[in-house]
Structures are given as C-alpha cells and as structure tokens.
Amino acid sequence: MVFLDIEMQGNVVVPPDQLDSKGLLLRKGIILRLLEDIAGRKASKEHGYYIAVTTLNSVAEGRVQELTGSVGFPVSFRCITLKPCKGEILVGIVDKVLRHGIFLKxxxxxxxxxxxxxxxxxxxxMTEDPSFVxxxxxxxxxYGSRVRFKVLGIKWMEWDRGFQMLATLAGDFLGPI
Structure with a gap:
C-alpha cells in the first residue's frame, strides 16, 4: 500500500462548551474536533484510508452558526493516508474460510x-475448522493464518467508505507464511 502525505482543507465546527477565550485551549479544541472528523471519515476514493493528521497549517477566522452557537473554523492541515494499489504484494490474516474462497484482512x-x-x-x-490445503x-x-497475496483488483464502496479487493496467489513466493 502506498503512504501519501496530502494537504487538505476543511471546516471544523467547535461546539460552544469547548470554546474558550484563551487561544491555546481554543486551538486544542479545534485539533480535537479535526481528529474526530478525520476518524469519522475513515477513507475516501481519492486519498485512501486516513491514518493520521500530522500538522495543522492554518486556522482562519471562525464564523458563529446562529442556530447552534457553534463556531466553524476553516482549516488547512496535512494528513498521512494509505491507499491500496493493484499489483502490489500484501500480507493478510484469514478472517473467514468458505467453500468458494477465503476472506482476508x-x-x-x-x-x-x-x-x-x-x-x-x-x-x-471441510472439518470442524475448514481450511484450504x-x-x-x-x-x-x-482461520488466523497469515497469507502473502497479490492484489488483483480494487473497488471503492461508497456505502461502506472503504475498499474491497480481489486477491490471487499466482506468482512466486505467495501463499501461507
């Protein structure tokens, strides 16, 4: 999988109870909300899986939302992401064994x-613990075995906010580890 260091922009909404007149505590509230927002997004088709926010580059002037009293801050930040690529070799753990194949993580x-x-x-x-031999x-x-495999295909699933993959063992040094 490819690690990417990307720059992103977004809006962070800080609820009134987390607002404080001292700049340091306000910045802490913005960072905490940004981390929660990124964790909630999980992944995107363009960037892959969001792993970590590395830097908060800038915070623009906030705007009060009249109905809720929350304040929205436009922010710019850098983020590490992980994006799978077709053809790469990965290691996965067997999660399910079915008659027609194996599901890995x-x-x-x-x-x-x-x-x-x-x-x-x-x-x-087919035994008490089904397997491929x-x-x-x-x-x-x-179940629980480590398997080295090659990525055959990747598909973005919007409803799940994640990727699905097809794998193969066709190639040298692929299979159970």
Whole structure:
C-alpha cells in the first residue's frame, strides 16, 4: 500500500462548551474536533484510508452558526493516508474460510477475497475448522493464518467508505507464511 502525505482543507465546527477565550485551549479544541472528523471519515476514493493528521497549517477566522452557537473554523492541515494499489504484494490474516474462497484482512482493509480459482493446487477441506490445503507443499490456510497475496483488483464502496479487493496467489513466493 502506498503512504501519501496530502494537504487538505476543511471546516471544523467547535461546539460552544469547548470554546474558550484563551487561544491555546481554543486551538486544542479545534485539533480535537479535526481528529474526530478525520476518524469519522475513515477513507475516501481519492486519498485512501486516513491514518493520521500530522500538522495543522492554518486556522482562519471562525464564523458563529446562529442556530447552534457553534463556531466553524476553516482549516488547512496535512494528513498521512494509505491507499491500496493493484499489483502490489500484501500480507493478510484469514478472517473467514468458505467453500468458494477465503476472506482476508490487511491493515485497515477488511474485505479482501481470495477465490479458490486463484489458489493453484489448494483444495477445500471441510472439518470442524475448514481450511484450504496444498498436499505438495504441505501448507494450509485456515482461520488466523497469515497469507502473502497479490492484489488483483480494487473497488471503492461508497456505502461502506472503504475498499474491497480481489486477491490471487499466482506468482512466486505467495501463499501461507
């Protein structure tokens, strides 16, 4: 996954109970609200997953919202994001094992599907703990296993505010670790 350092602009709304006439406490309130807003956004199609706000570059003059008494501050800040890319090699943890494939998690991405058709020489074994087994290499993929895979495709899901991925084991040194 690619880490990006991006500059963003936005509006931070500070409720009246967090406002204080002392500049330092007001700046603290703005930073706390900015961090809450970024955490609530989770990700965007353009930037990827929001990881951390690194700097608060500027805070413009606030405007009072008459109905609520809150104050909106236009802000400029830098943020670290994480964006998945097609073709890259990642490591994921097996989250679910189904007859037709495996669901993996890797970092903030919780929806990665590895189809049985993209796992050469692996066979589904239905036991108390279902798994995919390769008799030639004596390897096994089951719940909790770490798997190195290649990203085959990526799709942005607006309703979930996250990415879905398709994975493959076609390539050298891919599979259970």
């Amino acid at each position: 890797s970092g903030p991405i919780e929806n990665i599907f590895l189809s049985e058709k993209k796992m050469q020489d692996y066979k589904f074994i 390769n008799d030639k290499q004596q390897s096994k993929m089951e």
